[in-house]
Amino acid sequence: MGLFGVLFGWPLAPVQVLIRLGELIQEQVDQQLHDPAAVRRQLDEVEEALAAGRISEEEAATAMEEILQRMIS
Template sequence: MGIFSGLITLPLAPLRGTVWVAEQVRDEADKELHDPAVIRRQLEQIAEARREGTIDEAEADTAERELVARLIRADRNEGT
């Protein structure tokens, strides 16, 4: 990049930085959403909440189904 084009695009630098940060946050969120270890921990938390009675059976079943579906998708994507 030449000095002239660098000066012209300088006002866009904060925007490029913001976009980079947003991409990093998105990537981390995707990793956590599809990380089997995180999903298993969440399943354990639901099981504990069920034992303690802080979540009812219907809520626990719904949450577990969603997490198991995510776990299956994560396993399939790992194999790809």
């Protein structure tokens, strides 16, 4: 890297760390959105809410569609 790289790169280090942190967060979000176990849990929660009468059939169908769309997108 050399002396010039250290001198000129050091002020940008916080920005580089922030960018990497953003990338890590994005990877985690993508992993959770596409994790089959997480999707199954969300679908189970919708089914439980429907069975308990907390949501209507239409709301359950809409919620399930949104969950499945997030998984495939």
